[in-house]
Amino acid sequence: MILITGFEPFGGEGLNPSWAAAQRAAAALNDAGVPAAAVELPVEFGAAGEALRRAIAAGDYDLVLAVGQAGGRPKLSLERVAVNVDDARIPDNAGNSPVDEPVVPGGPVGYFSTLPVKACLQALTRAGIPAEVSQTAGTYVCNHVFYALMHQLAEKPGIRGGFVHVPYAPEQLSGRQHPSMEIAVMAQGLEVIARTALSTGADIKLGAGATH
Template identity: 55%
Template structure:
């Protein structure tokens, strides 16, 4: 389910979340980005859209959204059960290795996201500055070195490949953020309002920050 295109002439920030999967009835990634749809942040209009938790189809929809909205900034968001903090992903790898089936019953094992693509792409978001800004508001956050090998990593890698190769997107920054469970889903968890606030801060920081800060990850923990 994609949000409608906004009529604003302001530049756009595209946020994506996923539909529920794995027997869950909700997905905090979608609920959190949906809460920001239509917001104005740093003179940019936020557009939220939902991606299917399906290999390949998720990238078809993401490409459609990129071409439709031509965003200045793209942050894809996914659920990471078992994590206790908002996770700012550093790197996407060119591998699908699904522990469970996706919502179309596909379960690729050891296949590339993009045939012939590079082994990995790094986020172009200022993840260290975003980390400090989110933590400054008392919201748990971390830099993560792995986005897994399920649909989240698939979308993260596909996004960065599109931004690198698609004409007109070389200046567009992008990356991926994982959010924990909601309290109703289990523990560890984070309340929805904390996720929404953390994502809003992440967007604001990414729009305000040119070059990321140089602090090492260890110094931030």
Template identity: 55%
Template sequence: MPTTRTILLTGFQPFGGEQVNPSWQAVSALQGARIAGHRVVARELPVAFGASLKVLRAALKETQPARVICVGQAGGRAQLSLERVAINVDDARIPDNTGQQPIDVPVIADGPTAYFSTLPIKAMRQALNAAGFPTEISQTAGTYVCNHVFYGLMHALRRQPKVRAGFIHIPYSPAQASMYPGAPSLAVDTVTEALRLAVQVSLKIRMDARLAAGAEH
């Protein structure tokens, strides 16, 4: 039987013509790791509206985790982005890997407008920056499959307040960035170690730090 001493980490399959997705590369490197007495279980999600949530819900049921961090790629961002809020809308700029391209469709019909991360994201940012990992608080997870998964995750856990969860966006890997001159990147190994620290902080901190981390734009 699974116990609550499990950490569920998810990454995504490649999309948008890419051959790899560093979110899964970084997450899968932690499969089976022990962090603060908890065992990490990694799962790969399809880049597909609907199907991604089916896989996620099955993983939640299987692992009964104490913490959940879903990880996705945001090419063009220069830092690890700890997402603050998921919104109830799918509005795809490009089709997903199954050809779906929903426009102005709710993630969950009749669901609330938004959910906030329940991870201590400000304390996590503080610890990650102190350790040398470039990290920011992000005010938007977009409206593509990453936000779809983030919103679906928080909706699935809405009646389980003890299970803290959220979403982190990561930059391109150096291999990917080489195809886009000037694009920022972060090594996959670096992301993996940052995720390890993020999990540690999520388990240690009960009340988030009160630090300014807003955005003017």
């Protein structure tokens, strides 16, 4: 079974495409006979990780795919690594602005995604969906959830997990000049990632690094 999480709107936006895409992807997987659930997380440090913990505990999952918005990015971003730091550029939806605080006190410096990120990148590219491997999930609530997810799954070795960032949806732009992607395409991409993660054992070797 698959769990896909998205976030509520934040930063003055009326929409968070991560949640809309998570819902559509879960529905498509269920329609295809692949059991999946979608859960919306709050954009709040601490509370988001706790909501994720409850969601994981509520089901018997093989895969957890957390999704968030990275406005300004033009592609689906398969995040490679979560870091143990909260450093907020803007307050979260509860007004919290942690600076240089650990996600988990005493936890490891970082965790790698356990998704086969290169195989997922290849599958997305073959499906015609713009995608990339990202080396940073930032230090806001997306990274907080990514780190919390991998910290929880470290004690559940049978469950794969990782994080994907999505661009703005076109309806968010209102004349602003930013890259965007239709929510339907995001959802299709999440479905491709989920299916690839379930069907792939060892990841493939594929150049997708970064120079900066």
